[in-house]
Amino acid sequence: MKYNFDEIIDRKHTSCMNTDGFRQYIFHADETLKFPYTDDEFIRMWIADMEFAAPDCITDAIRQRLDRKIFGYTRIFGDEYYNTFLSWTKKLYDWTFPKENLYTSHGVIPALYELTGYICGPKDKVLIMTPSYAYFKYAAEHNEVEYVCSDLLNQKNDGYYEIDFEDFRGKAEDPAVKLFIFCNPHNPSGRIWSEEELHRVAEICFENGVMIISDEIHCDLIRTGCTHTPLAKLYPDSDQIITCMAPSKTFNTAGLQFSNIIIPNEKVRKCWLKWHNFDENPLSLAGALGAYQGGYDWLMELRKYLDANFAFVQDYLASHLLEAVFRIPEATYLGWVDIGAYVEEGENLPLLFAEGAGVLLEGGNMFVQNSDTYIRLNVACPRSVLEEGMRRICSLLTERRKQARKNCKTK
Numbered sequence: 001m002k003y004n005f006d007e008i009i010d011r012k013h014t015s016c017m018n019t020d021g022f023r024q025y026i027f028h029a030d031e032t033l034k035f036p037y038t039d040d041e042f043i044r045m046w047i048a049d050m051e052f053a054a055p056d057c058i059t060d061a062i063r064q065r066l067d068r069k070i071f072g073y074t075r076i077f078g079d080e081y082y083n084t085f086l087s088w089t090k091k092l093y094d095w096t097f098p099k100e101n102l103y104t105s106h107g108v109i110p111a112l113y114e115l116t117g118y119i120c121g122p123k124d125k126v127l128i129m130t131p132s133y134a135y136f137k138y139a140a141e142h143n144e145v146e147y148v149c150s151d152l153l154n155q156k157n158d159g160y161y162e163i164d165f166e167d168f169r170g171k172a173e174d175p176a177v178k179l180f181i182f183c184n185p186h187n188p189s190g191r192i193w194s195e196e197e198l199h200r201v202a203e204i205c206f207e208n209g210v211m212i213i214s215d216e217i218h219c220d221l222i223r224t225g226c227t228h229t230p231l232a233k234l235y236p237d238s239d240q241i242i243t244c245m246a247p248s249k250t251f252n253t254a255g256l257q258f259s260n261i262i263i264p265n266e267k268v269r270k271c272w273l274k275w276h277n278f279d280e281n282p283l284s285l286a287g288a289l290g291a292y293q294g295g296y297d298w299l300m301e302l303r304k305y306l307d308a309n310f311a312f313v314q315d316y317l318a319s320h321l322l323e324a325v326f327r328i329p330e331a332t333y334l335g336w337v338d339i340g341a342y343v344e345e346g347e348n349l350p351l352l353f354a355e356g357a358g359v360l361l362e363g364g365n366m367f368v369q370n371s372d373t374y375i376r377l378n379v380a381c382p383r384s385v386l387e388e389g390m391r392r393i394c395s396l397l398t399e400r401r402k403q404a405r406k407n408c409k410t411k
């Protein structure tokens, strides 16, 4: 491999959420919350950023911008950024769109908050599929509008979620539902929706006048052999599909807060043009250009490294946690594992693993609903870290199982 994904990088004192934000984000606690592990001892498998160095094409581009010495107000002018990003979507997805539809935002979440406000009125509702990335719910709450959940089906209880189209249609038919925030590919299940599923979702929304925001932030992070289809690619003439993509998930630059928002709808564009803050961080812009101009080979190697990490997780669970339900996700670097055979419904799973194994992870009701006994494992870390994390997780659950059996015998 040309890139060293095995490198252990010290992130202490970099103000990163991953090391310093978990008490507040996962446990809603302050620094006084103590665990039987020091912060350094934790294996961190929670927040969706990677433990890998961003590629040189990004850091070189940022260094070059630093050498220009002045960092004044910055916006995107000319065609360079559009042409660069369009080359990326053409190369990876054979998808292009007009320049006037491309905007940028200081992250996909800020865009979801902003767009929900432009699309929904006070009595309108936002439709999401669950389990869901919690910020889809927060986008509705931030705008003080209701959200409606359509639970995905896990019919074989094998973690392979499918859309409950009957339920989805029923909820989309509610005249108050004006917006569907679609996760494509899906966090946390890792599903890449098929073209058939994409068409069915879109047709139901079109029939019911529901605008779609297709959040595709995970689209570059797919398993070898899988293919992502941008929803808007299937409907080049539709103005009902807003697409969100970003270099941040792909290249581990979430802190640079730079994302791509493709808005084909004139009414929404008018609101965006009127109210959006178009200022950009010059270093973030430089990094995004560097990523899309030079990051393809790094991404291809990253995909192979993640493929191998997921294969390890699958093998390790098959031999150490036989009743866990896991399938390698088609996309994302997030493993979605049903440990219902080892825990009770409603257990605080993040607290269980933080206290009992020194592993930071997300799970259970952190994904709005329909996810109770699941844990989500970020496998975008050096293999040595992943191996220790899996060892601790499986050891905790098997020890608990042994203790439970012992307790039963002594009763």
Ligand SMILES: Cc1ncc(COP(=O)(O)O)c(C/N=C2\CONC2=O)c1O
Pocket: 046, 047, 048, 049, 106, 107, 108, 109, 110, 133, 183, 187, 215, 217, 246, 248, 254, 258, 259
């Ligand atoms: C579907 C989805 N949309 C948007 C974002 C965030 O976009 P940003 O504002 O950073 O551009 C994330 C990050 N997901 C995370 C971040 O930590 N844990 C997660 O599941 C995500 O999974």
